[in-house]
């Protein structure tokens with residue numbers, strides 16, 4: 016056996032109810048048997064002295080088998096990488112066989128304030144009693160997230176660059192080694208702000224682009240300027256920050272999807288994410304002119320699949336819900352069977368600008384509130400909230416689902432869509448393709 020073993024990339028290793036989960040920070044996910052957690056922990060702590068692995072807990076043959084498979088997947092290497100890699104090993108204890116021991120991604124609304132009034136936005140009309148949460152509260156949350164092994168902290172909703180403590184908070188996350196993704200409308204990415212984002216360690220930014228031209232974009236994003244966004248995206252690219260573009264599909268932009276793709280290709284962005292329109296917030300006022308029916312949505316997705324077939328060499332990664340076309344896809348294949356489908360409440364949660372925790376950003380209804388981070392720790396909320404518990408243990412869905420052969424793949428898919436359309440958590444997802 017080699018006496019020096021190194022992790023090839025920054026990695027997060029978490030002990031979960033289904034085994035030891037290895038998450039590399041470039042997006043790869045692997046599960047190895049639970050018994051290997053101490054082995055990986057040992058290697059992380061003693062990369063130069065791997066021969067002294069205590070053999071009393073594992074057989075040598077098992078160690079070799081595990082190391083061979085990690086080597087094949089390029090997780091470990093026997094030569095010292097040129098850059099030192101960081102590895103965190105987290106064991107939170109298991110509280111449920113229906114959820115991770117702590118969220119993998121936490122989404123946070125830094126402020127409800129925004130400088131745009133997008134016609135589809137799910138933000139609610141304001142009866143707000145304050146604009147944002149104190150930096151001290153957020154620092155405490157960051158500490159808890161790091162301690163319990165959060166992989167990504169996603170800052171968005173409202174406009175995060177209007178949150179006055181954004182740069183100190185990013186700096187704090189950088190020093191705590193917490194990866195941050197930011198979702199922004201891109202309008203406030205001045206040269207100075209981009210430089211500050213870079214200095215604060217931001218590597219990944221998601222920018223919303225809901226049209227391929229001035230006309231469509233500015234009609235949807237009221238208050239926005241298309242030329243400013245394109246200029247800012249180019250500046251971001253030059254700064255070397257990884258860019259993902261998010262487009263919410265709706266009637267005014269659906270048929271220019273290939274043109275939006277073209278804009279992404281020309282800007283050399285890394286990811287293009289397409290989201291369905293959720294029926295909440297300002298959507299209510301504009302629904303007649305916005306929502307696509309399932310047939311239209313599928314047709315756009317087919318266009319995307321077609322595009323990918325014809326452009327296999329493009330480095331652009333196109334992300335959309337492929338289950339809408341093929342229900343047997345395991346979208347969260349690293350989770351156990353029956354836990355694929357939507358990541359919310361099993362692997363992610365959402366926190367609003369007052370610190371209220373919800374299963375996801377579209378489920379921000381008072382009746383789905385799972386306590387506030389100023390009342391309890393996120394770990395307590397995650398493991399004790401009866402709302403999370405109810406969602407994790409839904410055992411039957413009314414109407415169409417019945418004993419559908421795809422239930423193990425979708426796990427009833429989007430509970431937010433069902434809740435928003437029908438007002439109950441146990442209705443079928445209106446975007447289900449199997450029973451339409």
Ligand SMILES: C[S@@+](CC[C@H](N)C(=O)[O-])C[C@H]1O[C@@H](n2cnc3c(N)ncnc32)[C@H](O)[C@@H]1O
Pocket residue numbers: 129135136137138171172173174175198199200201222223224261262263290291292293294295296298
């Ligand atoms: C609420 S915005 C907040 C961040 C930032 N102000 C921005 O515009 O990107 C986050 C993302 O949610 C999307 N979004 C807003 N309303 C939506 C809805 N009803 N359904 C689906 N996505 C929505 C936006 O288009 C945007 O990409």
